[in-house]
Amino acid sequence: MAGLVLKDIRKSYGAVDVLHGIDLEIAQGEFVVFVGPSGCGKSTLLRMIAGLEEISSGDLTIGGQRVNEVPPSRRGIAMVFQSYALYPHMTVYDNMAFGMRIAKESKTEIDRRVRAAADILQLTPYLERLPKALSGGQRQRVAIGRAICRDPKVFLFDEPLSNLDAALRVATRIEIAKLNETMPDTTMIYVTHDQVEAMTLADRIVVLSAGHIEQVGAPLELYERPANLFVARFIGSPAMNIIPAKIEQGGATTVITLAGGKSVTLDIATDTALAGEAASFGVRPEDLSLADEGEDYLFEGEIVIVEQLGEVTLLYIGGLVENEPIIAKIPGIADVQKGQKMRFTAPRRKLHLFDKTGLSLLK
Amino acid sequence: MDMALRLRRIGLPRLIVHISVLVIVLLWLLPTLGIMVSSLRDKNQLAVSGWWTALSTSTRTEAVRLGTGGAPVQEGGLYVMTGNVLTEASGKTITAFGTRIQEPAAHKIGEPLDLGDGETLKLSADGSYRYEKNAPFDAARGKRIYLTLTTPPEFTFDNYRTVVNAEGIGRSFINSLTVTIPATIIPILIAAFAAYALAWMQFPGRTLIIAMVVGLIVVPLQMSLIPLLRMYNEIGLLFGVPSKTYAGIWLAHTAFGMPLAIFLLRNYIVGLPREIIESARVDGASDFEIFVKIVLPLSFPALASFAIFQFLWVWNDLLIAMVFLGTAKDQLVLTGSLNALLGSRGGNWEILTASAFITILVPLIVFFSLQRYLVRGLLAGSVKGG
Numbered sequence A: 001m002a003g004l005v006l007k008d009i010r011k012s013y014g015a016v017d018v019l020h021g022i023d024l025e026i027a028q029g030e031f032v033v034f035v036g037p038s039g040c041g042k043s044t045l046l047r048m049i050a051g052l053e054e055i056s057s058g059d060l061t062i063g064g065q066r067v068n069e070v071p072p073s074r075r076g077i078a079m080v081f082q083s084y085a086l087y088p089h090m091t092v093y094d095n096m097a098f099g100m101r102i103a104k105e106s107k108t109e110i111d112r113r114v115r116a117a118a119d120i121l122q123l124t125p126y127l128e129r130l131p132k133a134l135s136g137g138q139r140q141r142v143a144i145g146r147a148i149c150r151d152p153k154v155f156l157f158d159e160p161l162s163n164l165d166a167a168l169r170v171a172t173r174i175e176i177a178k179l180n181e182t183m184p185d186t187t188m189i190y191v192t193h194d195q196v197e198a199m200t201l202a203d204r205i206v207v208l209s210a211g212h213i214e215q216v217g218a219p220l221e222l223y224e225r226p227a228n229l230f231v232a233r234f235i236g237s238p239a240m241n242i243i244p245a246k247i248e249q250g251g252a253t254t255v256i257t258l259a260g261g262k263s264v265t266l267d268i269a270t271d272t273a274l275a276g277e278a279a280s281f282g283v284r285p286e287d288l289s290l291a292d293e294g295e296d297y298l299f300e301g302e303i304v305i306v307e308q309l310g311e312v313t314l315l316y317i318g319g320l321v322e323n324e325p326i327i328a329k330i331p332g333i334a335d336v337q338k339g340q341k342m343r344f345t346a347p348r349r350k351l352h353l354f355d356k357t358g359l360s361l362l363k
Numbered sequence B: 001m002d003m004a005l006r007l008r009r010i011g012l013p014r015l016i017v018h019i020s021v022l023v024i025v026l027l028w029l030l031p032t033l034g035i036m037v038s039s040l041r042d043k044n045q046l047a048v049s050g051w052w053t054a055l056s057t058s059t060r061t062e063a064v065r066l067g068t069g070g071a072p073v074q075e076g077g078l079y080v081m082t083g084n085v086l087t088e089a090s091g092k093t094i095t096a097f098g099t100r101i102q103e104p105a106a107h108k109i110g111e112p113l114d115l116g117d118g119e120t121l122k123l124s125a126d127g128s129y130r131y132e133k134n135a136p137f138d139a140a141r142g143k144r145i146y147l148t149l150t151t152p153p154e155f156t157f158d159n160y161r162t163v164v165n166a167e168g169i170g171r172s173f174i175n176s177l178t179v180t181i182p183a184t185i186i187p188i189l190i191a192a193f194a195a196y197a198l199a200w201m202q203f204p205g206r207t208l209i210i211a212m213v214v215g216l217i218v219v220p221l222q223m224s225l226i227p228l229l230r231m232y233n234e235i236g237l238l239f240g241v242p243s244k245t246y247a248g249i250w251l252a253h254t255a256f257g258m259p260l261a262i263f264l265l266r267n268y269i270v271g272l273p274r275e276i277i278e279s280a281r282v283d284g285a286s287d288f289e290i291f292v293k294i295v296l297p298l299s300f301p302a303l304a305s306f307a308i309f310q311f312l313w314v315w316n317d318l319l320i321a322m323v324f325l326g327t328a329k330d331q332l333v334l335t336g337s338l339n340a341l342l343g344s345r346g347g348n349w350e351i352l353t354a355s356a357f358i359t360i361l362v363p364l365i366v367f368f369s370l371q372r373y374l375v376r377g378l379l380a381g382s383v384k385g386g
Helices: A042-050 A092-102 A108-122 A136-149 A168-184 A195-201 A219-224 A230-233 B002-010 B012-040 B043-048 B157-163 B169-200 B206-217 B221-239 B244-270 B274-282 B288-299 B300-315 B318-327 B334-344 B347-377
Strands: A004-012 A016-026 A031-035 A057-062 A078-080 A154-158 A187-192 A205-209 A212-217 A243-250 A254-258 A263-266 A280-285 A301-307 A313-316 A326-331 A341-347 A353-356 B058-065 B073-075 B078-084 B093-098 B113-116 B119-123 B127-131 B144-151
Touching: A004 A042, A004 B078, A004 B244, A016 A042, A016 A212, A016 B078, A031 A042, A031 A195, A042 A057, A042 A154, A042 A168, A042 A187, A078 A136, A078 B274, A092 A108, A092 A136, A092 A313, A092 B078, A092 B288, A108 A136, A136 A168, A168 A195, A187 A195, A212 A219, A230 A243, A230 A280, A243 A326, A254 A280, A254 A341, A263 A313, A280 B347, A301 B334, A313 A341, A353 B012, A353 B093, B002 B012, B012 B347, B043 B058, B043 B347, B113 B127, B157 B169, B157 B347, B169 B288, B169 B334, B169 B347, B206 B244, B206 B347, B221 B244, B221 B318, B244 B300, B288 B300, B334 B347
Parallel strands: A031 A187, A031 A205, A078 A154, A154 A187
Antiparallel strands: A004 A016, A004 A057, A205 A212, A243 A254, A243 A280, A254 A263, A280 A353, A301 A313, A301 A341, A313 A326, B058 B144, B073 B078, B078 B127, B093 B144, B113 B119, B119 B127
């Protein structure tokens, strides 16, 4: 059972606490993505799993065995670095064979595994080249190939696509997804700050912020039912619109008043004791649509900016929230002018409500 | 117009820089060129004219005796002696001659000269002469005349042959190599290990050791010379071995070169991408394997640049060689030999220049062969590479 268990993992550099009590269980064969803004501790967590950083306190278990003190090469892991970390003075073949040569495997075994990995990643024509004669995407594939050759239980990816250009990023992302399919028993942990990579590759996403886990769940679960304001604003682009509101009445359905005075009814069950409390109302830009005449609407506002992307139109509505326009994403090319006053509505089941501490009231 | 325009575009400050560089280059090149040319010249020519005239003919004065040719022959009432004052076909030509040493160029060649006493001398440019007298020649030895000769430029390797065999420079050359090569290799080996440990291994007191190493660079070797020699002598006494051996000087040079070596190498090794070393760690390599298989091959520019420094320093060193090796004739290094030659053969420029050029030759070869690593090795670590 080569799953991972992280129990109350903490990390501090001297007096500075970087990770505060991470608890996580990862099943074997799962593809887990650590995502979060810069400085949230996701790379540190990955390096602690790899054994490149000391674990200040807590237990890390890989495949049932506590590995806190075990050196990286014996944890059964392989790591793909952001800057590829290829050995510049060795050929692609030697780069991939390095680990096995250190472990004193037989020549035939080394050759077999290297060629198998090269075959999976279409690197066979480049086996005799030096890294400096390869493009960025090829170098990244060699780095992945080198990791494959270690035959690990856990694959660790540290922002592997950040150094690639946009088109290459998409292609390599698909390669990683295919790799995941060909190795169903290998656990993969992937660190990124890009939520598109997270949403497309993950079985489960772990959202981290300032050393805490904000939420763990499947991509769509995080999208449809964010546990708090942070996750709500992190997943989805453009981010979810958050409008300050006041709870008028709790109960099986909740009535709130938006800033600006409009009253909205939500299909969210809340405690009646919350009446009078401040809250945050959330609705995603893609869920907003222009309200027809006479239709019930959520809010009305003046359009300050119109961005035509061809595929969608982004409308920035000012006046409701101080300093921050509300964004609506209308499909296609909308016939709307800047300066127009428009009304917007959204399906009731797509509305979110967060209490004054930021926690979602959606159960 | 075009030149003026180009000069103006370069701008005065850059022009000054270019000219200064040119002046400095000439300042360094000319003496070296002078030594090389002088060392190849015939020693007689060298004594007379400077090396910058080496390619033109030189003039000098020589004394010869007539009557070294054939025996006198009687022709009618005259006794005639013919011969040639120039013994070798050396391409020399006589431009003038004289009978008194104060005026070696008093008489023109080709014209018969009346010497008085009924003697007539006719001398040609190629040295053949016709000496006539109306009485039998009575001088026991030939008459001495003074020639003003012009000789073409002569270049020869004789000076080198003399210097290497007779003056012992050949032996000193071997001694210098024996001292320098190990004294370059040993510090590099030790310092590379130390530099890796100080760059990439964690242990308590690491920062302190780095600070100490940097501080030790400042210590001048003259300060530690006498205590070190005293220590060598005591150790020699203790073990009953001579204190002035090659091993001693290798250790001394290693010690003096280590702080700079560790400093330079550590600076370079610390600049290696950290992820390469981490990746090797994940691959299961021990610290030693990482050092040998990854760090050392990638550090070659720094190793080469330090090797140049250390080689030049040890090769040119006189003080440590004399103190730790002694001044016995067969133990002297090149610098010591050169120093001794200055005293005993100071006037023989051909020997001095040939020895000097032999001494210069090896560092020049080392420098030019490893030169492209010098700048790379020094500056690396300040700019991140792949």
